[in-house]
Structure formats: structure tokens, C-alpha cells
Amino acid sequence: MAKDNTQMVNEEMQQTIYKELGYKSYPFPFTTPAYLEAYGTLVGLKPPTAKTARVLELGATYGGNIISQAAHNPEATFVGIELSQDQVEKGNKIIGDAKLDNVSLVQGDILNFDESMGNFDYIIAHGFYSWISDEMKDKLLDIISNHLADNGIAYVSYNTYPGWHTMEEVRQLMLFANRGHDESTHKEKVLRGKTVGSLVGAQILNYDNLKERNSKFLGALRSVMQKDDYYVGHDHLEPHNDPCYLYQFNDHLKANNLAYVGDADLTLSMVRTYDESIADKLQQLAPNSQADQEQYLDFMLDTTFRKSIICKASAAKDISYAVSNPAEVNTIPVRTAINNFTFQILFDEEALEMFENSLVKDTFQALIKDGGTFNMIEALAILKAAHEVANASDDELEPAVCSLYKAVVEHMVRGGIRFYKTFPEKQEYMEGLSYVPTRFTNLVKAIADGGSEYIYGGNSFNDAIGDISEEDLMFMELLNKPKSKSTLTKKIKDTIFSADKSQTGKHQNAMAEAFYNELTKRMGDLGFLRNKKTDGIS
Ligand SMILES: C[S@@+](CC[C@H](N)C(=O)[O-])C[C@H]1O[C@@H](n2cnc3c(N)ncnc32)[C@H](O)[C@@H]1O
Structure with a gap:
């Protein structure tokens, strides 16, 4: 596919920004095959096993998201495609030095995607969709549509409206401050943008009426000022920063025979778990569409970033959000789904006060003391033992079991308990072994x-x-x-x-x-x- 001049100038500018400002490539826990497998399973899909997954990442930079995963998952394979030759060389040097043979970075433009690469169980594009042209956005979803396994899961994250409307004011301020300074380096442009941003913010703060009227803008300005220079350079000076509404993203998915599953951050998708009243309103507003309900939620929360989980349209008929409904958590199908997982507790003992049921509280206390990794068989055994020790009546056991399931689901959604079908290997130290x-x-x-x-x-x-x-x-x-x-x-x-x-x-x-x-x-x-x-x- 031939590129026009503007496209080439934009690409060049993007690459100079990376060179001048640097970029540190992060691992992201939401993007692992183990997390995506668990997410899919939670909502009724039958995703490929994470252990031996074939994973593709688009816009992989130096490979920071997949290199460590390859070491932790030696039977899975990871490929990252990245436009920047420099980033690919540096990332592949790390891979070579680490002697990993199940991960590689390939230099290339997704517009020229090599169709012979075959199918992938999981496809990831983190921080990519809203930073590329419309043509590339189409190509990204086309690649997912044509190269995702039938039961595979994809993950695409992007800046989103309505939250990004305010962020866009900050971006426009930074671009305006740099108007007529084409000769400046990107480092200088970031510095100029931040200096002007601080000045404008300080002026607003001088006047109570302005402070009140512009509180959202001030909040956005403050958050940008606190970010690293390289991050500000990418979000606010790159040629493409093109946020969209979730409904627009969802329309784009549908046009590519893909379906929206939910957000990697479950609080954006499983509202009923933690707020029945908002969930009722969302249900009234969009009774037949999960994505539209989440769009209304974005208007309420002023969401700025989305991490969308996607499957093929043909697999979507199996999706069920029953787990998010507290009234259904203790039905046999939902309990069976929960029994599939191994969990990791992230909160500590100080947080135990949040549990009203004392047997549930005792159970979590014992689980935390034991390292925080558990499955439901273990948790139920501890709960039953606590019930016996407390000399509680038989009538109290079943309500406590129900509370335990509800508590586990609530904290899975809130992020306090991680859940996996393929639990990431993690062993405690044993002397001599x-x-x-x-x-x-x-x-x-x-x-x-x-x-x-x-x-x-x-x-x-x-x-x-x-x-x-x-x-x-x-x-x-x-x-x-x-x-x-x-x-x-x-x-x-x-x-x-x-x-x-x-x-x-x-x-x-x-x-x-x-x-x-x-x-x-x-x-x-x-x-x-x-x-x-x-x-x-x-
Ligand atoms: C905003 S960065 C995000 C990188 C990484 N996924 C992360 O979250 O840290 C986007 C990356 O996509 C790469 N990129 C841009 N256009 C591309 C294209 N057409 N094909 C492949 N990679 C591209 C850029 O060079 C850059 O490294």
C-alpha cells in the first residue's frame, strides 16, 4: 500500500519523538494470555489455553510487554510487530542477551502485515489504536478479524471520550504554545508546553470564579504537568491522538465481524456487582446492549481510557454477564465458573474490616496469612473449619458460603482479587529444593x-x-x-x-x-x- 507525503512526514515525526524523548516499554498485567483466558472464561467464552498460546502484539515498541512474559511462559510464543527499526533492534538485543527463543520482534508496518504469519490465540494492541491514522485503525481490526483464532481473544486499548475532551484542551494548549517553533527539538517543545501550561494554570488559580468554572481543565492540566516528559511528548505532541467514544469503537468492531466483550477493568463492565442503583439506570437506558450501557457509564464517569476485550462475532453468542449480578452469583452455573479459577488476594489484613460476615472475614484472614493464593475448595474448607471453631449454628453455614462467593466476585471486579484459570507459576522458597x-x-x-x-x-x-x-x-x-x-x-x-x-x-x-x-x-x-x-x- 503506497503512503502519501503527510503520512510519511507524520511517521518521521513520530520516530523523532521516540528518539529524542526516549520511551520505556512496560509490561501490562491486563494483556497476558492468562488474564485474557480467565476473563473470557468468566463471561462464558472458551478461550485457548494460556500455557501454550500463540500471542501477537502490534505496536510492541522495545518488547517490554512480551519479553518477560516469554520467560515466565516457556511453552507459549510471542511475536511483536513494530515500525521503528531502532526499537526493534534494541528489543531484539535484549531478547538475544536473555537467550529467549519463544519471543521475537519484527520490524514492519502493520499496513504491510505478512498474511503468512498465520493465526494467533491472543492479539494485543496496547496504546496503539488512538495513536494511528484511520487507515491503520481499519487495518488493525482487519488483522484481528482475519488472524484471531475462532475462540481467541484480542485486547485493544485507546484514549476515549468523553474524558479526553478535557485532555484535548491541554493538548491544544501545548500545540498552540509551540506554534511557529518548528525548529525546536521535541524536548524543548515539551518543556515549552509544560511551562506555558503551568503559567495558564496559575492564572486560573488566582480567580475563584475561574477556578470553579475551569475545574475539569485544571485537573487535566495538573495531571499532565505531573507526567514524565516522554509521556507528555507522546500524548500531546504526536501527530495522531485521536480518541473515540466506546460506541464508535464498537461500531468499528461490528464492521469487522468482531464483538465487544467488556473492559479489562471489570469496574467499567460489571457495575451491578458494586452499585445496583447505577446498574438499574444503565439497564433502563440500554436494555439490550452491554456496550451501550458502558457508554452511558463513561458519560457518568468521564472515562479517559478504555482497555477493550474483543472476540469474534461468531463466538459472542456464548457471552453471559450473569456473574456480575449478585442475585445470580450463587446459582450453579456461576459458582461452577468461579470454581474454575485460582485466585491471588492483593489486599492486606488491614482491609478485612470491609467483610461483614465474620466467617468470611476469618476465611480471608487465613488465606492472606497463607500467602493469598487460593481456590474455592481451599476457601470453603477454611470457612467450614472457622464455622466449627466458632460453634456457629448449622443455619449460619450456607449464608456464609453465599457471602464468600459474593465477596470473591465483588473483589475480582474491584481488582482486589486476581483470578486465573492458568495460574502464573509462582512457588514459595523451600530450602534445598x-x-x-x-x-x-x-x-x-x-x-x-x-x-x-x-x-x-x-x-x-x-x-x-x-x-x-x-x-x-x-x-x-x-x-x-x-x-x-x-x-x-x-x-x-x-x-x-x-x-x-x-x-x-x-x-x-x-x-x-x-x-x-x-x-x-x-x-x-x-x-x-x-x-x-x-x-x-x-
Ligand atoms: C504509543 S506507542 C505504544 C507502544 C506500546 N504498545 C506501549 O503501550 O508501550 C505506539 C507504537 O506503535 C508503533 N507504530 C506506529 N505505527 C505503526 C505501524 N503502522 N506499524 C507498526 N507499528 C507502528 C510506534 O512506533 C510505537 O512504538
Whole structure:
């Protein structure tokens, strides 16, 4: 497909912005096959298994979203397509240094998508749809429509209206401030935009009536001023920033034989779980359309960003939102669906006060103490034991079970409990059995040795790890096979603490032990440990 001049100038400008301002590529937990598989299952779809998934990411930059996933999911394969040669080279260097053979970045324009790439179980385009031309938007959905497996799931995120109307005022202010400054670098343009933005904001703040009238604009201005320069450069100075309403996105999906499933952020899709009154209103306004109900919700919430989950139109007949209705949570089909999952609790013991039912509260307390990973069989066993210990009457058990299911669903929707059908591998440290497989050590080494300029590493859930250090790497190399605590603490003492002659040997031992305790826990939390079943201590 031939490109016109404006398109080429825009692309060039986009690439210069990336070069000048830099860009750090993040892992995103909402985009993993494990999350998308669980989401699809929750609403009645039958998505491909995450463990062996074929995943395609469009607009992958340096690969920060898929590189760590590849290390955590060695049986899955990941391909990222990215226009920028520079980003692809840097990302592929990290992949090469990490010696990962199940992930690659391919330089290319999606307009020239290689049709021979075949089908994918999951297709991701994060922060892409609203940053490209209409022609590319069409092509993006065309690729999803033609290359997604029949039961596959796609994820597309984008800036959205109505929230972005106010953001657009800030963008226009920044563009206006830079009018006539074509010779400036993008760094200078961001600085000029931010300086002018602060000045305008400060003037508004001087007058109470203006402050009140422009409160939304001030809020948007404040949030932009606080963002990193590279982010402001991309959102506010790139040639394309073209938000849309959810209903427009949904129309575009329909035109491509695709169907809207829901938002990766369940609070935008499963309102009834946490607010029956709003849900009733949405139901009245759009009785037959989930997407239209969510569009009305966006008007109420002034939503600025959407993370849409999509399936093929032919698969959409199976979608059910029954789980979001508290009145249906304790029906057999919904309980059966919930029983499919393994959960991870993200809230801590301080939050337990929110549970009214004391047996449910006790259950969550025990689950948190045990590390927070659970399935419903385990949770129900704990609940029954708590019921016995409390000497409660038989009549109290079934209501407590119902409350437990409701609480689990409510916090899945609110984001306090993660749910997976294929739970990301994560093992607790066991002395003499746990070790760090080489693929994780290689990944962390590749990131520590320069990769961190371009990407963040991710844990097994694909949350960014912001603080990978030389000490992590040293410990991972040390724990390349199961070892005894005494072997490890001696090595730690010799490597890190024995040089400090101001400390007594006893103190050095204590510090080595504290380091060992911290790092073994950290490795387990990050999902970098595997446990050997039969190997002995070496
Ligand atoms: C806003 S960034 C988002 C990147 C990444 N997904 C993230 O969320 O961090 C969009 C990326 O898409 C790339 N891109 C733009 N047009 C493209 C095209 N036609 N084909 C492939 N990649 C493209 C850009 O170079 C850029 O790296």
C-alpha cells in the first residue's frame, strides 16, 4: 500500500519523538494470555489455553510487554510487530542477551502485515489504536478479524471520550504554545508546553470564579504537568491522538465481524456487582446492549481510557454477564465458573474490616496469612473449619458460603482479587529444593546490563519490577540449583558483607541471613523460583 507525503512526514515525526524523548516499554498485567483466558472464561467464552498460546502484539515498541512474559511462559510464543527499526533492534538485543527463543520482534508496518504469519490465540494492541491514522485503525481490526483464532481473544486499548475532551484542551494548549517553533527539538517543545501550561494554570488559580468554572481543565492540566516528559511528548505532541467514544469503537468492531466483550477493568463492565442503583439506570437506558450501557457509564464517569476485550462475532453468542449480578452469583452455573479459577488476594489484613460476615472475614484472614493464593475448595474448607471453631449454628453455614462467593466476585471486579484459570507459576522458597532457572537469570542480566534503559522486567503476573538490582542478579546466579541455607549465607557473607571490617563476624552473619531471607522471599514473589521434587541439598 503506497503512503502519501503527510503520512510519511507524520511517521518521521513520530520516530523523532521516540528518539529524542526516549520511551520505556512496560509490561501490562491486563494483556497476558492468562488474564485474557480467565476473563473470557468468566463471561462464558472458551478461550485457548494460556500455557501454550500463540500471542501477537502490534505496536510492541522495545518488547517490554512480551519479553518477560516469554520467560515466565516457556511453552507459549510471542511475536511483536513494530515500525521503528531502532526499537526493534534494541528489543531484539535484549531478547538475544536473555537467550529467549519463544519471543521475537519484527520490524514492519502493520499496513504491510505478512498474511503468512498465520493465526494467533491472543492479539494485543496496547496504546496503539488512538495513536494511528484511520487507515491503520481499519487495518488493525482487519488483522484481528482475519488472524484471531475462532475462540481467541484480542485486547485493544485507546484514549476515549468523553474524558479526553478535557485532555484535548491541554493538548491544544501545548500545540498552540509551540506554534511557529518548528525548529525546536521535541524536548524543548515539551518543556515549552509544560511551562506555558503551568503559567495558564496559575492564572486560573488566582480567580475563584475561574477556578470553579475551569475545574475539569485544571485537573487535566495538573495531571499532565505531573507526567514524565516522554509521556507528555507522546500524548500531546504526536501527530495522531485521536480518541473515540466506546460506541464508535464498537461500531468499528461490528464492521469487522468482531464483538465487544467488556473492559479489562471489570469496574467499567460489571457495575451491578458494586452499585445496583447505577446498574438499574444503565439497564433502563440500554436494555439490550452491554456496550451501550458502558457508554452511558463513561458519560457518568468521564472515562479517559478504555482497555477493550474483543472476540469474534461468531463466538459472542456464548457471552453471559450473569456473574456480575449478585442475585445470580450463587446459582450453579456461576459458582461452577468461579470454581474454575485460582485466585491471588492483593489486599492486606488491614482491609478485612470491609467483610461483614465474620466467617468470611476469618476465611480471608487465613488465606492472606497463607500467602493469598487460593481456590474455592481451599476457601470453603477454611470457612467450614472457622464455622466449627466458632460453634456457629448449622443455619449460619450456607449464608456464609453465599457471602464468600459474593465477596470473591465483588473483589475480582474491584481488582482486589486476581483470578486465573492458568495460574502464573509462582512457588514459595523451600530450602534445598528451590532454584532459579537460567532463563530468569539471563532475563534479569539482560535488563541489568543495559536493557533497563528501554524496558521494565515483569513478574509472573506481568507487573513491572521497578527495582531490579545487581544484588538480585548475584543471588539468582548463586541459586542456580538447590542449595542449603548455610552454603548460601556463607557465599552471601563472603561476596557482600565480609569486606566491611567495621562489622564483627557475628554481625556479618546476621546481615547475610537477613539478606538470604529477603531475597528468597523476593524471588518467590517475583515468580523466579522453581522447586525440584527429588534433588537433594548440594
Ligand atoms: C504509543 S506507542 C505504544 C507502544 C506500546 N504498545 C506501549 O503501550 O508501550 C505506539 C507504537 O506503535 C508503533 N507504530 C506506529 N505505527 C505503526 C505501524 N503502522 N506499524 C507498526 N507499528 C507502528 C510506534 O512506533 C510505537 O512504538
